[in-house]
Amino acid sequence: MDEKIAILRSAIGRFVAPTDQEWDMLAPWLSVKTIKKHELFCREGERADLVGFMLSGTMRHYYTRDGIEKTTYFYFENHFVSSYISCITGQPSQLTFEALAECELIVFPYHKMKQLFKQSILWQEFGRLIAEYLAKGLEERMAGLLMLSPEERYLALISSDKTKILERIPQHYIANYLGITPVSMSRIRNRVTKK
Amino acid sequence: MDEKIAILRSAIGRFVAPTDQEWDMLAPWLSVKTIKKHELFCREGERADLVGFMLSGTMRHYYTRDGIEKTTYFYFENHFVSSYISCITGQPSQLTFEALAECELIVFPYHKMKQLFKQSILWQEFGRLIAEYLAKGLEERMAGLLMLSPEERYLALISSDKTKILERIPQHYIANYLGITPVSMSRIRNRVTKK
DNA sequence: TGATTTTATTATCCTTTGTTATCGTTCCGG
DNA sequence: CCGGAACGATAACAAAGGATAATAAAATCA
Incomplete structure (x- = not known):
């Protein structure tokens, strides 16, 4: 204690x-x-x-x-x-x-x-x-929502994830957090990893 | 003074x-x-x-x-x-x-x-x-950005505008404020007023 | 006032996202 | 260990927004 x-x-x-x-x-x-x-x-x-x-x-x-x-x-x-x-x-x-x-x-x-x-x-x-x-x-957070596209927000998250969100949180929750749908986030992931 | x-x-x-x-x-x-x-x-x-x-x-x-x-x-x-x-x-x-x-x-x-x-x-x-x-x-504000569509955000603004934003601020600034482009906001206005 | 800039609308085209559905895979509880 | 639920990827289609350009209207200012 x-x-x-x-x-x-x-x-x-x-x-x-x-x-x-x-x-x-x-x-x-x-x-x-x-x-x-x-x-x-x-x-x-x-x-x-x-x-x-x-x-x-x-x-x-x-x-x-x-x-x-x-x-x-x-x-x-x-x-x-x-x-x-x-x-x-x-x-x-x-x-x-x-x-x-x-x-x-x-x-x-x-x-x-x-x-x-x-x-x-x-x-x-x-x-x-x-x-x-x-x-x-x-x-x-609000500045990110107003200034960045969904893809940019996703990239910003993965490049600054000190809090281990990506490893510990289901993706559809993270999608909500980024202001997009889970399907859209899956597409972004696909797009991004191919680059 | x-x-x-x-x-x-x-x-x-x-x-x-x-x-x-x-x-x-x-x-x-x-x-x-x-x-x-x-x-x-x-x-x-x-x-x-x-x-x-x-x-x-x-x-x-x-x-x-x-x-x-x-x-x-x-x-x-x-x-x-x-x-x-x-x-x-x-x-x-x-x-x-x-x-x-x-x-x-x-x-x-x-x-x-x-x-x-x-x-x-x-x-x-x-x-x-x-x-x-x-x-x-x-x-x-952030909840609005995460939960509402651009059109819903516009409607929310016009229905609760105590601050006279709509009367005193150029529309392209308001569009920024709502997280959309001026052109898109103009379309929304058009769409909404026809209903 | 007249000219210039700013602002708003509209049209076109294109990209992205939302929606819905399907299909494996994984996870978890009975 | 099995069966259902949750999860993630993907596809197909529809809807919406972004980019750009043209035009019109309004505001600004010299």
């Missing part, structure tokens, strides 16, 4: 450097949670109030439209996972989070986090930096 | 409620700036350090790729405008901001803002809420 906490602490350290005292404000609310393959971390329509940190496993999140799932993001070990927009707005989540492989998480309730924001400028700063990090990632 | 400041203060009030004392931390760094039509607020390749609040006017921002401008956002009176990602990362801006109509802004340097973050939990919270607001908007 302690070493799991240590991993989280180091991940938080990428954003802020809490003192022991500040850390003790957070620690009581942490718990470990396991999610089996195909189980859900968060369900569409429900208000989310859980932020997780992935110790291991794989997760995807998807929107549902006309009964069709559109997968738009993947999560791996050592990263935070949450229906963050739902947490911050208090609105029902538009997203469903599903484990693609068994996940071990450290979780804490966002409403407790909000209390920390009020109590401590360090945790308030942490909240800011997390939101900025999120915004930065979304901005980059 | 004072009434301009009052407008900004009310806009900030949508996020936090500064006391007079907290407000005095910010006020010294505020100034009014005018940008004539076709002039730039921020230039690609330069590190941005300016956050603006639009009192009047219209602005767009665009990426440049192979010498082609891709307009991806518009700004109107009563909203904040900034190459925020560049401000928070300190990296050169990927975006250029151009006034489409003469703009009057209240501006303040982001590096001063960062000092306020350190000094005051209220301003730190303001920073968080701004970033969250940005993330929320980007998330929504």
Whole structure:
């Protein structure tokens, strides 16, 4: 347990450097949670109030439209996972989070986090930096969608895949992620490998 | 001047409620700036350090790729405008901001803002809420790009255009914003109005 | 005002993607 | 270990968007 906490602490350290005292404000609310393959971390329509940190496993999140799932993001070990927009707005989540492989998480309730924001400028700063990090990632992703063709997006993904998406995620989910259909992605792969 | 400041203060009030004392931390760094039509607020390749609040006017921002401008956002009176990602990362801006109509802004340097973050939990919270607001908007926009067809995106825009984009922005910029070509957008308009 | 530039529409042609269906293969649960 | 479901590749066809060019309308500005 302690070493799991240590991993989280180091991940938080990428954003802020809490003192022991500040850390003790957070620690009581942490718990470990396991999610089996195909189980859900968060369900569409429900208000989310859980932020997780992935110790291991794989997760995807998807929107549902006309009964069709559109997968738009993947999560791996050592990263935070949450229906963050739902947490911050208090609105029902538009997203469903599903484990693609068994996940071990450290979780804490966002409403407790909000209390920390009020109590401590360090945790308030942490909240800011997390939101900025999120915004930065979304901005980059959106620029790719607006500026690049599907084929270019695929090429960009394979040439910068630090997160092992291609090895660990079924192709039809990746196609969703790139904003194209699985069939089209298969064609692109065919086209690209022949060059 | 004072009434301009009052407008900004009310806009900030949508996020936090500064006391007079907290407000005095910010006020010294505020100034009014005018940008004539076709002039730039921020230039690609330069590190941005300016956050603006639009009192009047219209602005767009665009990426440049192979010498082609891709307009991806518009700004109107009563909203904040900034190459925020560049401000928070300190990296050169990927975006250029151009006034489409003469703009009057209240501006303040982001590096001063960062000092306020350190000094005051209220301003730190303001920073968080701004970033969250940005993330929320980007998330929504990205979901649209991934889930909707160009025609659906156009229809979504015209049916929810609170920002007067359609009336005040040339169509070929809007086409960029929707991720399609101007010609394609013209076809969609034709198709849609016949129904 | 008149000339030039910018903007929007339309037509043509071509490429790409979406859709649907088929066919192996792999994966997984009973 | 077997059988059904999930997955990926491929084919055929339809629909849509991209590229280009021509034209018309509108805005800009000297």
